[in-house]
Amino acid sequence: MKRIDSLWRRYSESFVDDMPQEGDVSAFIANLTSLQRVKLSKNQLRFDLSKLKLPEGVSSVDLSSNLVTGSLSSLLNSKTSWFLEEAHLSNNQISGRIPDFSECLNVKVLNIGNNKIGDVSAFIANLTSLQRVKLSKNQLRFDLSKLKLPEGVSSVDLSSNLVTGSLSSLLNSKTSWFLEEAHLSNNQISGRIPDFSECLNVKVLNIGNNKIGGQIPSSISNLFELVRLDISRNHITGVIPQGLGHSSSSTG
Numbered sequence: 001m002k003r004i005d006s007l008w009r010r011y012s013e014s015f016v017d018d019m020p021q022e023g024d025v026s027a028f029i030a031n032l033t034s035l036q037r038v039k040l041s042k043n044q045l046r047f048d049l050s051k052l053k054l055p056e057g058v059s060s061v062d063l064s065s066n067l068v069t070g071s072l073s074s075l076l077n078s079k080t081s082w083f084l085e086e087a088h089l090s091n092n093q094i095s096g097r098i099p100d101f102s103e104c105l106n107v108k109v110l111n112i113g114n115n116k117i118g119d120v121s122a123f124i125a126n127l128t129s130l131q132r133v134k135l136s137k138n139q140l141r142f143d144l145s146k147l148k149l150p151e152g153v154s155s156v157d158l159s160s161n162l163v164t165g166s167l168s169s170l171l172n173s174k175t176s177w178f179l180e181e182a183h184l185s186n187n188q189i190s191g192r193i194p195d196f197s198e199c200l201n202v203k204v205l206n207i208g209n210n211k212i213g214g215q216i217p218s219s220i221s222n223l224f225e226l227v228r229l230d231i232s233r234n235h236i237t238g239v240i241p242q243g244l245g246h247s248s249s250s251t252g
Contacts, residue, residue, distance in 0.1 A: 029053065082106060088111045098117060132155040133153060144165030190213070193216055208230040
């Protein structure tokens, strides 16, 4: 334990990277008052998020690929709202609901993929600084119409969940100027591919393995920035519109 304590104090003013140590290290972080970024990914850390007390000023925390339990509300709340910008918590055992934030947190990157989170609320709409959100491989059940993306989100990953609804709830004129990547594969999304009447900035559109039917609209050629399109394993019929494959890598 003395060895861990000395290492923590040594790096307390900058960036703690991949600590080669098993067990619970949550109690050390609270005392590192100069800590700005902490990365403890790919260890065997076992602790509840409620025990993690971040000192003021930590802008980035990476606990991905561990054995962390608890709920997100222990980490993402009003106490951390003004300083935490990045939270990487994928590949753990975090459960419960995604908290409904009443304040506009400064979180820009939120990666909570591959956990045991079973519900999602309107929390994303309040994260006005959010740029990228990854919620893949959870047990999220909600209709896409309930997802309100704040302006500025360039990438959203909801793949491998139980999401329903239609694509038009996410891909529309309101998101046309900022959304660049939409990963929605392995869900229960239905309806048709929307008619793109505007030149959206989408570069990656992955909607494979859903329940989407109908034909590919010719207006999909309006996605001039598109470089990758996956519409495989759906119920889509008809022909591929001319010009679609000229600038993109398509999987149908």
